[in-house]
Amino acid sequence: MTKLNDYDKAVETYEPVLGLETHIELDTKTKMFCGCSTAFGAEPNTQTCPVCLALPGALPVANKAAVEATIKIGLALNCHIAEWTRFARKNYFYPDMPKNFQTSQYEEPLCENGYVDVVVDGKDHRIEIERVHLEEDTGKTLHVGGATGRIHGATESLVDYNRAGIPLVEIVTKPVPGTGALAPEVARAYVAELRDIVRSLGVSDVRMEQGSLRCDVNLSLNKPGDEWGTRTETKNVNSLRSVERAVRFEVRRQSALLDAGEKIIQETRHFHEGDGTTSPGRSKEEATDYRYFPEPDLAVMEPSREWVEELRASLPEPPRQRRERLQAAWSLGDKEMQSVVNADAVDLIEATVAAGATPSGAVKWWLGELSRRANESGEELGALAITPAQVAELQGMVDDGRLNDKLARQVIDGVLAGEGSPADVAAERGLEVVSDTGALEAAVDEAIAANPAVADKIRGGTHAAAGVLIGAVMKATKGQADAGTVRQIILDKLS
């Protein structure tokens, strides 16, 4: 059993140094070096050709859209774009690589020396970017014969090369010291910011759960004043929450080893989503020796400064700047805006406001009822079957007094069930606030007659007791009355 330290104790004694390597699958229509489609979900091995299978004589040619996307990412991360850059072969044998080498970049990456600033705990942390380079993805393996579908214990594997050759951008940070106890949050904030930046560029859908954004987390510990410690690399950490947990776990695990006078082994580790632990990866039977050499089949790239400046001019507003602008426009506090960001609701709320809702109304629905529904069904907020325009329509009906919040929630039920727009659902299900005061007055009279003691209290000046009568009226009208109106009628009658 792995011995673990208490996290707070660990960061009192040791200083963590972070490093993050992120792979992002670009959403170009074709692969990096051939015209095969990259469409997701195709039948296995139907999107391959002589180039991505590396059949003899095939000649790769770089996808211009992928190079442009990588330069854009580099620019958005404040990198220098190389004047001269080339591809390299990374040689290794593994069944998911049909070519027995991966076309990547080595000493001359497309982009270098950038940075991203993230805010954690109200404080700016600068994450320096070492490099952004372009490479290709590998195939997908299906492990059979083992108990869990994992590679361990499998008797054989089945390989689908549809994904092999899809453009992949690798973004590597410099070591990040100085985050102290906030290391897990800073790591998470960096990956979230990177995701938002890349998404704003429109070059990848950056969906961690689908593997189009994958993260490796490096971590070492040292005592204050000492040199940096030996680092471990935890592979394939594939959600924001997991990034945070992986850092936290490694801090606890490594500090326990160091306390016991043991050494940290430089190794690759696997992250386990279920319990948030890491375990050693495949043993290093051979120290990594990839024998990189310049790719002879692909021409050198010399991105002209005109091209780079053209791409720079095309960059959208940086996500952080956009968030600050929207926060001011929506009059939200820092905490509230943080909730909006964490719920991934910025775009949704912006669209809802654009469709006519007030910012407070839009925030209320997306962060309240709709977030709750998304949580229940395990969906992302944006995947719910309700559009920002429909949320704006719903809020409009509440503002007009045609729906109260309770009825609005029932309308949401209907919209999510595919029954149409909020107006359709309200009409179809007969959900409408009773505005017929005659009917309401009759219901109030009944409630007073049924609760004489309560009525006396209200007559005596205890207005808080009106809640009981309001409840009775709401029940009698099946929730279709406006509580404020009912209360007014009650007080008018009993004073």
Added chain:
Amino acid sequence: MSTISREEVAHLARLARLEVTDDELDAFAGQLDVILESMKTLAEVNTDGVQPTSHAVPLVNVFREDQPQPSLPRDAVLAGGPDTAEDRFRVPRILDEEA
């Protein structure tokens, strides 16, 4: 005296998944040595300020537009592998038991 050892040749052979006999190790060490010696001659040339050469042809920025082209028929693709199952290439166990 070879500047490249038998062990280094064995290591390279292993990385390249080549089976090499003991006699071949000696032979290749000698041959690779000749190549390395020749490279040393090249290393004497002053290349300060000279761009590294990757290609014999003076081409840069050779790009392809992002336009899908037909892929190969799956049967033809799978026929190129020694074994298949479920429309995929079938490969032996990847990790050793203890890993």
